[in-house]
Amino acid sequence: MKKNSILTRHNTTGWLFASPGFGLMLLFIVIPFILAIAFSLTNQRLMSPNAAEFVGLENYTNMLDVGILVVDPEIDASGNILVDKNGDNKYPRLRKFTRNNPDYPNVQGMKEWFSFSWGEQKVAIMASDLVFMKALVNTLTFVAFVAPIQGALALILALLINQPLRGIQIFRSIYFMPVVVSIVVVSLLWRFIYDGQNGLLNSVLNTLTFGHFKAVDWLGNQDTALGSIMAMSIWQAVGFHMIIWLSGLQTISPTLYEAAKIEGASPWQTFRYVTWPGLRNTAVLVVIVITMQAFSLFAQIDVMTSGGPLDSTQTIVYQAVERGYGKQDISGGSAMSVVLFLLVLSISLLQRYLTREKN
Amino acid sequence: MFQLDTDNPTLRLIVRYMVLTLIALIFVTPILFMMMSSLKPDQQLLADTSSIKAFLPIGDISFDNYKAAFERAPIGMFMLNSLLVTGVTVVLGLLVCSMAGFSFVFLNWRGKSIAFSIILATLIVPFETIAIPMLLMVSKLPWLGLDGFSWGWLNSYRVQIIPFIADGLTIFLFAQYFKDLPKELIEASRIEGCSWWQVYWRVVMPLSGPIIATAAILKFLAMYNQYLWPIMVTQQEQYRPVLVGLQYFFQLNTAWGEVMAYLTIITVPVLAFYLALQRAFIASIASTGVKG
Numbered sequence: 297m298k299k300n301s302i303l304t305r306h307n308t309t310g311w312l313f314a315s316p317g318f319g320l321m322l323l324f325i326v327i328p329f330i331l332a333i334a335f336s337l338t339n340q341r342l343m344s345p346n347a348a349e350f351v352g353l354e355n356y357t358n359m360l361d362v363g364i365l366v367v368d369p370e371i372d373a374s375g376n377i378l379v380d381k382n383g384d385n386k387y388p389r390l391r392k393f394t395r396n397n398p399d400y401p402n403v404q405g406m407k408e409w410f411s412f413s414w415g416e417q418k419v420a421i422m423a424s425d426l427v428f429m430k431a432l433v434n435t436l437t438f439v440a441f442v443a444p445i446q447g448a449l450a451l452i453l454a455l456l457i458n459q460p461l462r463g464i465q466i467f468r469s470i471y472f473m474p475v476v477v478s479i480v481v482v483s484l485l486w487r488f489i490y491d492g493q494n495g496l497l498n499s500v501l502n503t504l505t506f507g508h509f510k511a512v513d514w515l516g517n518q519d520t521a522l523g524s525i526m527a528m529s530i531w532q533a534v535g536f537h538m539i540i541w542l543s544g545l546q547t548i549s550p551t552l553y554e555a556a557k558i559e560g561a562s563p564w565q566t567f568r569y570v571t572w573p574g575l576r577n578t579a580v581l582v583v584i585v586i587t588m589q590a591f592s593l594f595a596q597i598d599v600m601t602s603g604g605p606l607d608s609t610q611t612i613v614y615q616a617v618e619r620g621y622g623k624q625d626i627s628g629g630s631a632m633s634v635v636l637f638l639l640v641l642s643i644s645l646l647q648r649y650l651t652r653e654k655n
Numbered sequence: 656m657f658q659l660d661t662d663n664p665t666l667r668l669i670v671r672y673m674v675l676t677l678i679a680l681i682f683v684t685p686i687l688f689m690m691m692s693s694l695k696p697d698q699q700l701l702a703d704t705s706s707i708k709a710f711l712p713i714g715d716i717s718f719d720n721y722k723a724a725f726e727r728a729p730i731g732m733f734m735l736n737s738l739l740v741t742g743v744t745v746v747l748g749l750l751v752c753s754m755a756g757f758s759f760v761f762l763n764w765r766g767k768s769i770a771f772s773i774i775l776a777t778l779i780v781p782f783e784t785i786a787i788p789m790l791l792m793v794s795k796l797p798w799l800g801l802d803g804f805s806w807g808w809l810n811s812y813r814v815q816i817i818p819f820i821a822d823g824l825t826i827f828l829f830a831q832y833f834k835d836l837p838k839e840l841i842e843a844s845r846i847e848g849c850s851w852w853q854v855y856w857r858v859v860m861p862l863s864g865p866i867i868a869t870a871a872i873l874k875f876l877a878m879y880n881q882y883l884w885p886i887m888v889t890q891q892e893q894y895r896p897v898l899v900g901l902q903y904f905f906q907l908n909t910a911w912g913e914v915m916a917y918l919t920i921i922t923v924p925v926l927a928f929y930l931a932l933q934r935a936f937i938a939s940i941a942s943t944g945v946k947g
Binding site: 305306307309310311313314316317318319320321322323324325326327328329331332334335340342453456457459461464465467468469470471472473474475476477478479480481482484485486488489494495496499500502503531535536539540542543584588591592594595598599613616617619620621626629630632633634636637640641644 | 668671672674675676678679681682683685686688689701704705706709751752754755757758759762763764765767770773774777779780781782783784785786787788789790791792794817818819820821822823826851855876879880882883886887898901904905909911914915918921922925926928929930933936937940941942943
């Protein structure tokens with residue numbers, strides 16, 4: 297017997313109701329997703345008189361290929377190692393190996409990503425798409441910092457505004473306010489706040505330290521640019537996750553808190569043994585949502601730095617757009633999009649695995 | 656939770672409020688600075704950053720920056736474009752997504768569970784990963800308009816609206832809400848001879864005020880704040896939304912007063928909307944958290 301009498305078959309009506317929404321999702325999410333994979337295996341361009349050709353994994357190898365080059369130091373006629381003014385060994389220029397050198401086919405056309413010394417030799421890690429490699433590392437760095445910090449700060453804010461205080465809703469509303477302001481507006485506003493000469497942040501720090509603070513060009517310096525964008529992104533979005541934590545907090549039964557109080561638990565013990573276990577599902581959700589948002593980093597970069605200085609703020613999405621839209625190389629941009637999706641997917645699977653219910 | 660070393664309850668209360676207020680300042684001052692600066696000439700704006708004056712409407716206050724911003728860029732047109740695209744997408748999206756949610760919960764049809772799994776799966780596909788192939792796709796899509804048949808959707812309103820009408824989260828939120836409605840009610844209306852459309856339109860939707868508000872707010876925020884897609888598909892300024900219009904103000908010698916004025920123009924409608932409907936806004940965000 298059917299559980300519910302209304303749940304007999306209604307194929308036509310069911311499809312009629314579902315098809316506008318489901319059809320649009322197939323057309324504008326599922327098909328583009330399949331196209332991303334398909335295009336990434338071709339040399340498809342945005343506008344081209346020639347039909348696209350299948351190129352296999354060429355886009356991926358062009359993007360992700362890395363090679364290792366071990367270079368011996370230069371020696372003079374008598375076999376001594378040449379040293380430069382600082383006393384470091386002198387090495388031949390890597391260009392000699394990467395340009396038209398048939399002896400080193402594996403690093404043709406590559407550029408130096410980073411290098412370290414190994415005994416007398418220098419080991420250089422070479423990448424065929426240096427900018428993409430930087431974008432990949434920057435994006436992963438951004439996620440690695442933003443996801444835990446933003447998640448934790450949001451939880452602290454949620455605990456703060458979960459106190460039974462008069463007027464607490466006012467604070468909740470204020471903490472949430474930046475969320476409704478567009479990230480594009482926020483980015484342009486913070487470009488002024490971070491400005492090296494007249495920026496608000498430098499002025500404030502200068503005033504607070506009675507003139508001892510040396511002005512920093514936050515976005516113009518490759519050591520601070522990505523960190524500055526992280527701080528701003530957290531400032532803008534933390535209120536969103538605060539609300540999600542808060543709704544999780546409010547599902548925890550007050551009787552548990554009362555029991556903890558009667559048992560004489562300290563505030564930390566109450567948090568550790570009552571609050572935190574009750575937030576497990578919320579925690580998975582918050583971390584996955586922040587991670588997905590962080591991987592998609594684009595607007596901040598486009599408005600604030602255009603990937604600079606010296607590619608220190610390049611990201612995968614920014615590169616994908618520059619490739620796919622700027623250079624009209626749909627296939628290259630699609631390949632980057634697929635890499636991004638695989639990253640998002642593997643990280644959300646990993647998070648689900650790590651935070652799974654332990655029996 | 657936040658233990659202090661004192662037993663004096665008044666002092667503890669004061670400290671708590673001070674902490675809350677200090678944090679509030681972190682969130683509020685940049686926005687306040689933006690609004691106040693939009694009223695000041697550039698020279699004063701720059702000079703004020705070194706003191707508390709940066710956050711106060713004092714000195715040479717005027718709406719000159721607004722006048723200049725409107726002269727520099729067709730802001731009114733951008734604003735109308737944004738409101739049109741956002742409004743149409745939200746209304747059509749609510750209709751289409753609630754119908755799909757209705758179908759998933761109350762109707763039984765072949766392929767339903769596969770379709771629902773696909774919808775859930777789209778939740779982990781960030782838009783950024785499909786934007787590039789979709790750019791090529793929309794550039795080749797056909798269209799039958801008032802002026803006849805044509806190819807290509809670039810530089811239009813439809814390219815900003817149609818791809819975003821249906822989304823997995825909205826369908827999911829409606830389905831979650833519909834699940835908790837009393838099934839007997841639907842059965843009763845069917846027995847009384849209502850068609851399925853009548854059940855949807857006359858019975859279910861009138862009971863769904865809270866979820867409609869939630870979905871509308873989430874969709875409104877997402878649409879009004881669209882950036883990546885419109886910069887790729889609106890090369891002609893005629894169709895550009897407000898955020899893309901900001902590029903008029905990107906030059907090196909930035910006129911910061913004008914920038915602040917434009918940023919304020921973009922922000923004030925949303926902020927006003929938010930402050931008027933705070934509870935609904937916060938409830939809508941909270942409801943995205945119960946899906947876990």
